[in-house]
Amino acid sequence: MSRRPPTGTSLTRRALLQRTLLGAAALGLTGCDRLSENESVVRLLGSAETLNLRAQRLLAGRESLAVEYPASMISPVFRPNGTVDPQTALYRQLATNNFADWRLTVGGLVQTPLELSLDTLRALPSRTQITRHDCVEGWSAIGQWTGPVLGDILEQAGVHRSARYVVFHCMDQLDGAHDYYESIDMVEAFHPQTLLAHSLNGEPLPVGNGAPLRLRVERQLGYKMAKYLKGITLVEHFDDIQGGKGGYWEDRGYTWYAGI
Amino acid sequence: MSQHASDQNGTRRLRHRLPVRAWHWINLWCLIVLLLSGFQIFNAHPALYWGSASNFDAPWLEMYAMRGADGSVHGITALGPWQFTTTGFLGYSDESVRGFPAWATLPSYQFLSMGRIWHFFFAWLFAISGALFALYALFSGHFRRNFWLGTRDWRGLGRDILEHVKLRFNAHSGKYNSLQKLSYLSVVFLALPLMIVTGLCMSPTINAAAPWLLDLFGGRQSARSIHFITAFSLVLFAVVHVVMVLLSNPLRQLRGMITGRVPRSPSSSDQESSS
Numbered sequence: 001m002s003r004r005p006p007t008g009t010s011l012t013r014r015a016l017l018q019r020t021l022l023g024a025a026a027l028g029l030t031g032c033d034r035l036s037e038n039e040s041v042v043r044l045l046g047s048a049e050t051l052n053l054r055a056q057r058l059l060a061g062r063e064s065l066a067v068e069y070p071a072s073m074i075s076p077v078f079r080p081n082g083t084v085d086p087q088t089a090l091y092r093q094l095a096t097n098n099f100a101d102w103r104l105t106v107g108g109l110v111q112t113p114l115e116l117s118l119d120t121l122r123a124l125p126s127r128t129q130i131t132r133h134d135c136v137e138g139w140s141a142i143g144q145w146t147g148p149v150l151g152d153i154l155e156q157a158g159v160h161r162s163a164r165y166v167v168f169h170c171m172d173q174l175d176g177a178h179d180y181y182e183s184i185d186m187v188e189a190f191h192p193q194t195l196l197a198h199s200l201n202g203e204p205l206p207v208g209n210g211a212p213l214r215l216r217v218e219r220q221l222g223y224k225m226a227k228y229l230k231g232i233t234l235v236e237h238f239d240d241i242q243g244g245k246g247g248y249w250e251d252r253g254y255t256w257y258a259g260i
Numbered sequence: 261m262s263q264h265a266s267d268q269n270g271t272r273r274l275r276h277r278l279p280v281r282a283w284h285w286i287n288l289w290c291l292i293v294l295l296l297s298g299f300q301i302f303n304a305h306p307a308l309y310w311g312s313a314s315n316f317d318a319p320w321l322e323m324y325a326m327r328g329a330d331g332s333v334h335g336i337t338a339l340g341p342w343q344f345t346t347t348g349f350l351g352y353s354d355e356s357v358r359g360f361p362a363w364a365t366l367p368s369y370q371f372l373s374m375g376r377i378w379h380f381f382f383a384w385l386f387a388i389s390g391a392l393f394a395l396y397a398l399f400s401g402h403f404r405r406n407f408w409l410g411t412r413d414w415r416g417l418g419r420d421i422l423e424h425v426k427l428r429f430n431a432h433s434g435k436y437n438s439l440q441k442l443s444y445l446s447v448v449f450l451a452l453p454l455m456i457v458t459g460l461c462m463s464p465t466i467n468a469a470a471p472w473l474l475d476l477f478g479g480r481q482s483a484r485s486i487h488f489i490t491a492f493s494l495v496l497f498a499v500v501h502v503v504m505v506l507l508s509n510p511l512r513q514l515r516g517m518i519t520g521r522v523p524r525s526p527s528s529s530d531q532e533s534s535s
Contacts, residue, residue: 033368033369036366036367036371036374042374042377045378045381046377046381048381048383049380051384052380056463056469059465059466059469059470060465060466060468061469064468066464066467066468067471073312075313077316079314079316132312132313132464132467132480134480135305136304136376137304137305138302138305138462138484139307139309140312140313140314140480140481141313142312142313218464219467219468220464249373252373253371253374254373254376255373255376259465260380260460260463260464260465260466
């Protein structure tokens with residue numbers, strides 16, 4: 001047995017106190033972390049999403065437009081995020097001949113299912129808008145987007161009355177296993193600024209930004225704006241699609257309503 | 261507090277009415293959760309900009325990690341042209357690259373979607389209770405009675421500053437001094453509403469509903485910066501607030517804010533100051 005240092009008692013007491021305080025702090029932290037993993041707590045906290053949706057719809061209405069910027073404010077580089085170079089076999093194959101064989105399918109609850117080539121989409125009446133893209137992470141970039149208005153294409157297909165959501169199916173897989181997908185409701189789908197963009201800043205969409213076609217939903221955050229589109233389906237609900245939450249990130253904890 | 265209603269036995273006096281106390285403690289919890297979940301959200305992109313879009317080459321504030329010549333990793337906080345090594349706190353802590361450290365974020369690990377869920381729930385709680393309190397305070401005369409700055413207050417401002425510099429806080433008779441009035445008024449009518457409005461200004465849907473808000477703050481990234489700076493100023497207020505309470509009979513102050521009533525001090529009936 002070694003002799004105790006003369007200050008042993010006070011050291012021990014201090015160590016004990018420190019341990020207690022550290023323990024309490026750790027307990028507090030893990031407590032909060034545990035709350036974040038508790039399903040009913042998350043559901044309670046998540047109820048604010050409905051409030052956000054209702055309040056914002058009340059304030060913004062159906063028609064209010066996202067701010068459009070002058071060309072001088074376009075970001076020098078439009079920062080790509082999420083998938084920037086899809087590796088799926090389908091995408092690699094379609095990219096080899098510049099998406100000449102690519103088709104956008106429009107199906108589900110519609111009267112006339114559509115299959116649209118890139119040339120067809122480019123030939124449609126289009127809208128060009130310079131808007132700000134807000135990433136859920138916090139940064140923003142400004143770009144000029146060109147493409148047909150989604151509402152026009154939906155009208156061409158003839159949306160069934162029972163349809164409540166438009167689901168966008170993509171060719172990229174962030175986790176190498178699940179296709180990216182997203183969904184919006186009819187209010188955003190028929191908003192005059194909601195586009196299927198084939199061009200960014202006057203050039204065909206670069207691969208990083210979603211070539212050959214991406215969605216623009218200007219009153220929502222970036223993760224709604226699905227890139228590398230291959231199909232659109234109109235549905236009554238999205239319970240049976242992948243995780244059932246209406247989008248790739250929604251299945252992983254993000255709120256379906258992305259207006260804030 | 262300066263409401264001179266006393267108990268029947270005359271030994272205790274009403275210091276803070278129920279709505280004041282309720283709002284005070286609701287705010288404490290709201291602001292803690294909002295701050296910690298706010299740091300979680302900030303950590304998803306720990307950089308701040310001025311203007312509408314992010315100029316990624318020139319954030320005015322940025323936290324990141326850098327590998328030194330010897331292979332060790334340093335946390336760096338860049339403020340404009342200045343760089344500070346903040347290893348263990350900002351930029352790099354607990355062997356991971358992150359803006360604010362794990363103990364300052366909710367949840368502790370990187371989890372943006374969860375941080376947002378906490379943030380918005382408590383933002384609603386904070387906004388609703390704040391609006392209710394503002395209505396109460398305006399219509400009950402709480403603000404007019406206790407916080408309105410009269411000529412006497414403005415004239416006494418210099419003296420109050422001097423007294424505070426000397427750490428003497430008990431020189432007033434049961435009323436808030438002019439410095440207190442100014443700081444409480446600026447928190448309630450400036451900082452707290454600014455937090456809500458700049459927060460809303462980061463929402464693309466609100467931007468469509470009220471584009472003039474963007475103009476008011478100079479763009480979305482400016483609004484995000486102001487949101488952060490105002491949060492920082494609220495933390496500063498909270499620190500000063502707690503220090504002032506600790507320096508002026510903390511148990512009595514705490515009791516007043518919990519029960520609403522404090523015993524009359526034996527020396528004089530009306531010598532009180534509160535933080």
